[in-house]
Amino acid sequence: MLRLPATLMRGGTSKCWVFDAEAMSAAGAAGGPGGRLDTILASAFGATDPRQIDGVGGATSTTSKAVIVRPSTEPGVDIDYLFAQVGIGTAGVEWASNCGNCATAVGLYALRTGLAKPVHPTTTVEMRNENTGVRLSATVPTPGGTVPELGEATVPGSLALGVPVALGFRDPAGANTGALLPTGNGVDRLELPHRPSGIDATLVDAGAPAVLADAAALDSDALETVGDFAALVPVLTALRRGAALRMGLASPHDPVSHSVPKVGVVAPPGDYVTSLGERVAAVDYDLAVRMVSMHAPHPAIGLTSAVALAAAALAPGTIPAKLAENRPIATLLRLGTPAGVVTAEVSLDDTGTVRTVTLHRAARAIATAELFVPALLQESV
Amino acid sequence: MLRLPATLMRGGTSKCWVFDAEAMSAAGAAGGPGGRLDTILASAFGATDPRQIDGVGGATSTTSKAVIVRPSTEPGVDIDYLFAQVGIGTAGVEWASNCGNCATAVGLYALRTGLAKPVHPTTTVEMRNENTGVRLSATVPTPGGTVPELGEATVPGSLALGVPVALGFRDPAGANTGALLPTGNGVDRLELPHRPSGIDATLVDAGAPAVLADAAALDSDALETVGDFAALVPVLTALRRGAALRMGLASPHDPVSHSVPKVGVVAPPGDYVTSLGERVAAVDYDLAVRMVSMHAPHPAIGLTSAVALAAAALAPGTIPAKLAENRPIATLLRLGTPAGVVTAEVSLDDTGTVRTVTLHRAARAIATAELFVPALLQESV
Numbered sequence: 001m002l003r004l005p006a007t008l009m010r011g012g013t014s015k016c017w018v019f020d021a022e023a024m025s026a027a028g029a030a031g032g033p034g035g036r037l038d039t040i041l042a043s044a045f046g047a048t049d050p051r052q053i054d055g056v057g058g059a060t061s062t063t064s065k066a067v068i069v070r071p072s073t074e075p076g077v078d079i080d081y082l083f084a085q086v087g088i089g090t091a092g093v094e095w096a097s098n099c100g101n102c103a104t105a106v107g108l109y110a111l112r113t114g115l116a117k118p119v120h121p122t123t124t125v126e127m128r129n130e131n132t133g134v135r136l137s138a139t140v141p142t143p144g145g146t147v148p149e150l151g152e153a154t155v156p157g158s159l160a161l162g163v164p165v166a167l168g169f170r171d172p173a174g175a176n177t178g179a180l181l182p183t184g185n186g187v188d189r190l191e192l193p194h195r196p197s198g199i200d201a202t203l204v205d206a207g208a209p210a211v212l213a214d215a216a217a218l219d220s221d222a223l224e225t226v227g228d229f230a231a232l233v234p235v236l237t238a239l240r241r242g243a244a245l246r247m248g249l250a251s252p253h254d255p256v257s258h259s260v261p262k263v264g265v266v267a268p269p270g271d272y273v274t275s276l277g278e279r280v281a282a283v284d285y286d287l288a289v290r291m292v293s294m295h296a297p298h299p300a301i302g303l304t305s306a307v308a309l310a311a312a313a314l315a316p317g318t319i320p321a322k323l324a325e326n327r328p329i330a331t332l333l334r335l336g337t338p339a340g341v342v343t344a345e346v347s348l349d350d351t352g353t354v355r356t357v358t359l360h361r362a363a364r365a366i367a368t369a370e371l372f373v374p375a376l377l378q379e380s381v
Numbered sequence: 382m383l384r385l386p387a388t389l390m391r392g393g394t395s396k397c398w399v400f401d402a403e404a405m406s407a408a409g410a411a412g413g414p415g416g417r418l419d420t421i422l423a424s425a426f427g428a429t430d431p432r433q434i435d436g437v438g439g440a441t442s443t444t445s446k447a448v449i450v451r452p453s454t455e456p457g458v459d460i461d462y463l464f465a466q467v468g469i470g471t472a473g474v475e476w477a478s479n480c481g482n483c484a485t486a487v488g489l490y491a492l493r494t495g496l497a498k499p500v501h502p503t504t505t506v507e508m509r510n511e512n513t514g515v516r517l518s519a520t521v522p523t524p525g526g527t528v529p530e531l532g533e534a535t536v537p538g539s540l541a542l543g544v545p546v547a548l549g550f551r552d553p554a555g556a557n558t559g560a561l562l563p564t565g566n567g568v569d570r571l572e573l574p575h576r577p578s579g580i581d582a583t584l585v586d587a588g589a590p591a592v593l594a595d596a597a598a599l600d601s602d603a604l605e606t607v608g609d610f611a612a613l614v615p616v617l618t619a620l621r622r623g624a625a626l627r628m629g630l631a632s633p634h635d636p637v638s639h640s641v642p643k644v645g646v647v648a649p650p651g652d653y654v655t656s657l658g659e660r661v662a663a664v665d666y667d668l669a670v671r672m673v674s675m676h677a678p679h680p681a682i683g684l685t686s687a688v689a690l691a692a693a694a695l696a697p698g699t700i701p702a703k704l705a706e707n708r709p710i711a712t713l714l715r716l717g718t719p720a721g722v723v724t725a726e727v728s729l730d731d732t733g734t735v736r737t738v739t740l741h742r743a744a745r746a747i748a749t750a751e752l753f754v755p756a757l758l759q760e761s762v
Contacts (some may be wrong), residue, residue, distance in 0.1 A: 001530045008750075010435050046541065046747075051441070051680070054391050054541030056748055058439055060432070148382045150755050159756065160427065160435030299432070366427075367437055369389075369750035374531050374542065 002027055002373040004044065006056075007112075010368040011105030011165075013157040013339065014062045015366070017044075018102075018109045021070035021082075027373075029340070032082065032130075033095040041066050041084055042091040045373030049065020050089035056371060057086060061202060061293040062087050070127055078116040081106045082130040085259055085294070094342050096260040098129040098208055100136075100303020100359065104165045108203055108363040111147045118142035134207065135170035137356075145250045153362035156340025157275070157300040159245060162362030168356045169307045172206040180206055182247045186317025190242045201239065202318040203247050206354065207307025209261035211243035214319050215288070222267035222288035226275060226338045229290045229297040235290045236263045252329045262305045264291030264298075268323050274340045285334035285341045286327035287313065287320055300339035309335060310344035314354065383754040385425065387437075388697045389747040392486030392546075394538040394681050394720065395443045397745070398425075399483075399490050402451035402463075408754075413463065413511075414476040414755055422465055423472040424445050424756030428518045431470035435751060438467060442674040446468050448483045452496055453509055455568075459497040462487045463511040466640055466675070477641040477707040479510040479589055481517075481684020481740065485546045488519020489744040492528045499523035515588065515685075516551035518737075534743035537721025538656070543743030550635035551689045553587040561587055563628045567698025573616060582620065583699040584628050587735060588688025590642035592624035595700050596669070602647035603669035607656060607719045610671045610678040617644045617673045618640070643686040645672030645679070649704050655721045656680060666722045667708035667717035668694065668701055688738045690716060691725035695735065 004027055007018045017380040024030065029037035041375040042048065045064060046055025050097050057064045074080070083102055085094040107125045116125040123142045128135055140163060141148065153164035173180035182205050183224045189198045190211075190378040201213040215222040218232060240263040244250040249260055265288050269282040291298040298305075310333040324333060331346045385408055388399045405411065410418035423429065426445060427436025438445045447465040454462070464483055466475040488506045491497040497506040504523040509516055521544060522529065534545035554561035563586050570579045571592070582594040596603040597612055621644040625631040629639055645668050650663040672679040672686050679686075691714040694701040705714060712727045726739045 006748075008437065013432075013434055015434060049539055049541060050540075051394075051443070051540050053394055053396060053443070054543075054745070054747070056389065059444075060440070062432070062434070063440075149753065158430055158432075158434050160430060162435075363757070365753055366435070366437070367387075367750045367752045369748045371748045372530065372746055374745070 002040065004040070004371045007109060007368050009105035009109055009363060010160070010162060010366055011101040011103070011360045011363045012155045012303065014065055014101035015058055015098065016065045016102040016105045017056060018067045018069060018106060021068050023226050024068055038093040039375050040373055041086050043095050044371045045086045045313060047087040048089070048091050052088060057088065059088055061296060062231045062299065065099060065102055067106055068116065069106055069109065074128060077126045077128050079106065079110045079125065080128045080130050086341050094257070094259045096257055096277055097130055098132045098134055098304050100167060100207070103127060103129065104138060104361040104363045106169050107167070108140060108163055108365070109167055111140055112144065112365060118147050132175050132208065134175045137168040138354055138367050139166040139168070147159060150364055151362065155362050156337060156342055162364040165361045165363050166359050167303065167359045169207050172307050172356050172357055173311055174205055176209045176249065177205045177247055180204060180311060180315055186315065186321070187319060188237060188246060188353060189210045190246065192238055192242065199239065200319065201243065202310045202312050203243055204312040204318065205247070206311030207357065208304035209247055209249055210305055210308035211239055211261050211263050212309065212312065212319055213239060213265045215265035215267035218265060220265050220267065221270055222265045222290045223270045223272040226297045226299055230265050232265065233292055233295060233297065237295065258294050260281060262291060262302060262308065264289055264305065264307070266320055266323055269336055272336065275338050278340060280336055280341060285336040287333060288336045289326040290338065293363055301335060301337040301342055302361055306335055306342050306344050306359060309333065310346050310357050311354045314346055314348065385419065385421070385752045385754055388490060388749050389467050390486035390490055391393055391541070391543060391747055392482040392484070392744045393684070393742045394537045395446055395480065395482035396439055397446045397448050397483040397486045398437060399448045399450060399487060402449050403634060405449055406470045419474040420756050421754055422467050422474050423478060425752045427465045428468040429470070429472050437729050438469070440469055443680065446483055448487055450487055450490065450496065455509060458507045458509050460491045460506065461509045461511050475640045476512055476636055478504060479513045479515055479685050481548060484508060484510065484517050485519060485548050485742040485744045488546050488548070488624060489521060489544055490520055492523065499525050499526050499528050513556050513589070515553060515556045518549040518551060520547040520549070531745055532743065535724040536663070536743050537718060537723055543745040546742045546744050548684065548740050548742050550588050552736060553688050553738055554692055555586055556736050557590045557630065558586045558628055561585060561692060561696055567696065567702070568700060569627060571620060571627065573619055573623065577676060580620065581700065582624065583693055583701060584624055585693040585699065586628065587687045587692030588683035588738065589693070590628055590630055591686055591689035592620060592642050592644045592702055593690065593693065594620060594646045596646035596648035597726045599646060601646050601648065602651055603646045604651045604653040607669055607678045607680055613646065614673055614676060614678065618676065620644055639675050641658050643672060643683060645670055645686065645691060647690070647701055650717055653717065656719050659721060661717055661722060666717040668714060669717045670679055671719065682716060682718040682723055684740055687716055687740060690714065690725050691738050692735045695729065
């Protein structure tokens with residue numbers, strides 16, 4: 001049976017199994033997405049079972065994630081990484097997205113494993129996401145050139161402590177479609193089944209492609225609990241497909257993606273209570289948001305979705321820009337998510353182009369492991 | 382930070398993190414349940430978070446389990462093991478139960494790690510569960526004295542293949558209370574809040590203490606889907622407490638246990654569809670059952686609950702005996718669970734005492750790991 005080294009990292013509110021590309025190559029999966037690499041990941045995670053009971057997967061969208069890391073050949077970049085959303089109840093592996101939580105974890109992983117060299121007092125790991133071509137940076141405190149095992153940083157949605165990681169998304173606009181607003185419009189009207197008049201949404205490409213619907217058009221205030229928001233998942237899944245076509249991310253005959261683009265609803269801020277029971281007042285944030293992850297409500301917000309929202313909010317005429325127009329600091333967007341407030345800092349250049357969106361996150365190594373992969377039972381690689 | 386070696390095993394439909402008692406001793410947790418051992422497990426699993434996002438726990442009752450294994454000092458017994466149900470959203474660890482799925486995993490683990498010596502063609506590992514004092518055996522095919530990494534065995538509730546393990550519960554009756562029927566009755570009437578007339582149930586102690594209510598008295602047919610059965614969890618949780626008092630497992634001033642005794646409903650067989658979509662006909666099994674695990678429906682049945690049911694069905698006058706009286710083979714009880722049919726073989730001695738209840742199961746090693754335990758950050762053990 002194949003024995004595969006891997007590290008379980010927490011990045012923010014996700015768990016990510018991180019693999020070294022060299023180990024994957026040794027297992028015969030040097031070819032990247034598709035084929036043997038998918039087989040190995042699906043088997044290691046126990047993906048075909050809806051509870052992932054026969055593997056290391058956690059059977060939720062935020063705990064069924066893998067990353068393959070390699071040294072980068074690009075000048076000025078330390079590492080390249082490939083993100084995999086491993087199927088739950090299906091052997092399929094989705095390769096079309098980036099994951100900001102896993103990027104956070106990978107930044108710390110690179111320092112732990114020597115893929116990036118820690119220097120006093122902080123180290124910035126430069127990273128390239130191979131799925132999307134997006135450039136990211138992870139800045140970690142490394143006093144005396146040592147890599148901390150734990151720190152005092154937290155993220156909304158978890159009380160757990162971790163190493164603080166400032167995650168920067170570099171030049172995030174247009175990585176998938178060539179433009180921040182792929183249709184050229186701040187608002188597009190999209191068709192929906194059983195809704196002849198369609199619905200207004202902003203189609204944006206920054207960090208990840210995303211479709212952000214005006215919550216009010218769906219009788220939502222984007223303040224719902226995760227449980228209540230589940231009722232909107234079917235209509236938003238249909239919206240995701242329509243947006244994928246409109247943004248040129250898919251053709252009508254392509255299989256339907258369950259992860260691209262990101263999809264959710266936005267609304268003006270209102271008072272609400274987080275999943276952990278904390279009260280959040282409308283004045284404490286700028287824009288209410290509820291996102292979908294695969295086929296379920298996202299417990300917080302995907303970081304790439306947060307980047308898309310922050311970039312959209314700085315683009316005049318978009319729905320997020322209109323709904324968050326009263327925010328006190330134009331370049332700071334505070335997002336009200338089911339887990340709490342996520343703050344995105346946007347830095348613009350002289351032309352008004354988004355240069356970096358930074359999110360303050362936390363990560364830690366949970367375990368190092370050797371995984372036994374039954375799909376390759378017959379081989380002893 | 383504490384670094385702790387551990388092995389992730391699948392046993393049937395559970396995932397269990399198996400720890401060597403020596404490694405736990407080295408971590409200063411030689412004292413057993415309570416104190417430091419609980420702190421280490423809760424921290425390693427990320428127990429305080431309801432999604433166990435900062436640890437190796439799987440955030441469900443069947444994936445938040447740990448076992449600590451040691452060589453036994455008892456003649457004729459290979460290993461002793463201690464089972465822990467690690468909290469989900471709480472740092473609490475429950476030590477009052479045994480877990481049959483983990484026992485299956487531990488049998489294979491003992492052979493893998495040399496705690497028991499494999500011999501041709503099959504090896505029976507003799508085990509003692511320290512939580513309950515129960516004796517168990519795990520019989521594994523070991524051709525040529527080698528331990529298989531995988532086999533062709535499956536269990537209801539999962540399509541995953543594993544090494545076949547025949548799990549025998551030795552002399553299961555009365556381990557907790559001294560008698561198969563602790564009250565001396567086949568049927569007892571228990572009080573319930575908002576139900577002045579009470580409800581009939583069988584209180585049995587075999588494998589684990591269990592309270593088995595007549596489903597009909599709760600307007601149930603014990604054929605519900607897991608989702609529908611959830612509606613009965615609150616009343617069965619109240620029943621568990623009442624039964625704990627009646628069986629002498631707790632005193633009125635003790636804290637309420639969320640796992641002892643096992644609680645569920647039983648009914649005559651009927652046609653139903655399993656969670657995986659398979660049709661099960663009434664003629665294909667003998668007794669319908671729906672059990673509770675902690676505060677949620679059990680997706681299948683706990684193996685110790687299956688032992689309790691099988692032993693109860695062979696005791697005249699109990700509810701299971703009456704409901705399953707038409708079964709074709711008296712010593713074979715086929716249980717219709719949400720995941721499919723679980724078959725228990727009962728062997729009796731000349732006096733009619735239950736000697737062994739055997740269940741055919743599957744197990745495999747998923748990963749070996751070194752866990753980083755932040756609770757002990759300050760120490761380098």
